[in-house]
Amino acid sequence: MRGTALRRGDRGPRVAAVRTQLHAAGVSAPAAEGGEGVFDEVLERAVREFQQRRGLRADGVIGPETGRALDAARWRLGDRILRYVPGHLVVGDDVIGLQERLLELGVFVGRVDGVLGPETEHALRELQRASGIAVDGTCGPATLRVLSQLSRTVGGGDAAALRAAEAVRRAGSSLAGRVVVVDPGHGGPDPGAVAGGLVEADVVLDLAQRLEGRLAASGVTAVLTRGAEQGPDALARVRLAEEVGAELFLSLHCDTAAPLADAASPGGGGHGVATSYWGQEGTGVRSPVGARLADLLQRELVARTGMTDLRTHPRGFDVLRLTRVPAVRVDIGYLSDPLDAARLADPAFRDTCAEGMLAAVQRLYLPSEDDPPTGTLRLGDIVARSQR
Template sequence: MLRRGDTGPRVVGLREELARAGAPAGADPEEDVFDDALERVVRAFQQERGLRADGVVGPQTSRALDGARWRLGDRVLRFVPGHLLHGDDVTALQDRLLQLGLLDDRRDGRYGPRTEAGVRELQRSSGTAVDGVLGPETLAALRRLDRSVGGGDASGLRDLERTAQARRRASGRVVLLDPAHGGTDRGSVGHGLEEAEVVLDLAQRLEGRLAASGTTAVLSRGADQRPSAEERAELAESVAADVVLSLHCDALVPAGLDAGHALPPAAASGLATFSWGSATARSTEGARLAGLVHRELLARTGLADCRTHTWNTDLLRLTRMPAVRVEVGYLTSPDDAALVRDPAFRDRCAEALAVALHRFFLEEEDDVPTGLLPVVGAGA
């Protein structure tokens, strides 16, 4: 909670968020005192969004501020059951659907089933592929419709369309990010680190990077949940994930103890990556993704190379889409633990994983003529 009289960096952060939401608060963005003027801006922001205009920044206002950073076209929008996308871009879309008579409901800023139905109707009536996903083609169709019905800001929408085009190749994909273990199952432990916490943090860092490039990331669990492998696989299926990325850290477990891990490789430190395979079959796409994930992580982390392998294990076996399990270091290794503890190291891991996923999707589309592929930046 933030209110008048508060001071500190969080107040500066609030000013930044308000500015991003188009409600600049005061002449000095570095001012770290929550003063009367700032309170007036917060009240106006709350009023505009139908929130209680009390000038106090609580959970609801924080959520509205978070949603305010998205403009229509910044990212691909789709209905993800259980993880509704929300933000100003969804509200803008709903406004247009209402204008066009394609939405009969109040706008709520959440991409739920009714919004998806409206987008499908828009796609049917404009002759674009009907998938309920607001991507570049559908945005372009919306722009054409806006012109014909009048009142739309055509030049603004053209900019948005360009932005969307630039992000097109890696966009529209869904990745299930699976932080392993969770809840009471802490996974591997060592040197004060717990695998369940480390991999959730890693997944959250990666989620942000993927969202910025238009890839929808769905996390398989929160901090307190411990879904079964079957439940994780079902979630991947229900959100129509294109790939599954399961994040683990390993530990050297004394013989005879089973901590739910593979037998440790010869060296009890380093990075190992797995895709599905049995004695008689293997997933070729899984192996391709595993190769990319392993290569990018090795290049950026300095972890020892425990190579890629096939493994007929739970989540890899239960999922039908390409799935990869990565063991990012041994928490029982002092060297690995020191790396894993460092937030900058985790950022490098997230960057490596985002790049690997982009490459995986781009290679799938290698029939695209050379020159049309946009550069997918490492931080995108």
């Protein structure tokens, strides 16, 4: 979707196109007689439903992220020829379908994320070689025929989770030498949530810098996606992670109680901390390492801060879906909640949060027999481990 955001009250052919895309994605938004091009209440409700299903912020507005999700949702496996194009990655639900089939067949070792990257191409070639058809790494008619002929097997998702865990284990337990991208949300012209005398963009940048210092002390190269002046878009943040060869991507936000029911804020009008990772609710599609890191972050933050536990959630945000390495997003506290806001205003509290996040990153790499109880790992222990 190009151009500015579409919202209730807008009119024109782009609105009619949204109706068609929603319909293709299985969400009906019947138009009043002659009103296909009018963004009415019915369409707004349909957009919210779509956003909710996709794990996006359910604000009923078609911005760039929802536009990309709508575009991805209209493709079914077989609708188009799929091939890996470096620098211009093909994204869509048809790619998810392809990756799931390749995973079930045991030739795909990557992440089911709907992005056709080199791992998917490699798996296609392997399948083609094994089934004696032309090996071109492209999913066209011949490959689709092979895919539909091969019978389904079970347990593919578990196999992927095991392989991902194995890759992390092989990487060793020291943090030294790793690259982690820390992504303070918003920035520049976008302040994020503003409430309780706090500005989200400033709070998360400060948290990111406190975490950066601790990561650096542990031998990690921490790369921030922005400084105080910039507000890069989601795709620029994703690209940065790729450019610096990050192993993990950690996005930081604060929440605020929305006036309307909000799928991205499980607390509703609430308070507390929530963590999300790439995944689709109810489908089993998810990043296993992302889910593990989200779980560790959530435990450490809740144990150390005493904030309300709003749990971990699979979500479809661009920074989670498009980042090629395990990515998580932490929503630390509600600025609209007086107690959360008072805590977040306190530098000592921010240090506690940063130490908890560092502990979670360290625990991701520790073998289970070495994994310390939640809330106990200190910066000094982690630095000592990095120097062994």
